[in-house]
Amino acid sequence: MQQLYRQWQISARNAISYRAKFALATEIAKCDMSSREIRRAARRVVRALEAVIDLPIASADVLKRARQHFSALTDLLSASGE
Secondary structure (H helix, E strand, O other): OHHHHHHHHHHHHHOOOHHHHHHHHHHHHHOOOOOHHHHHHHHHHHHHHOOOOOOOOOOHHHHHHHHHHHHHHHHHHHHHHO
């Protein structure tokens, strides 16, 4: 499990685009091996982005909320991977 969290931590650091963040959060949300708290945080990222991920542009409020949720997710991953 620690190795999986470590892999996600690395992927989160490399996730620059919102598509990459969305893809990672989707993967984490679907993984039964992750904790309930981490899956919940990942679902928040997915919900924040799912309506706009295929659009060429999104509102600043939507992207801000997605950044905040992704930051919370990465914080949880860091705390779980220690």
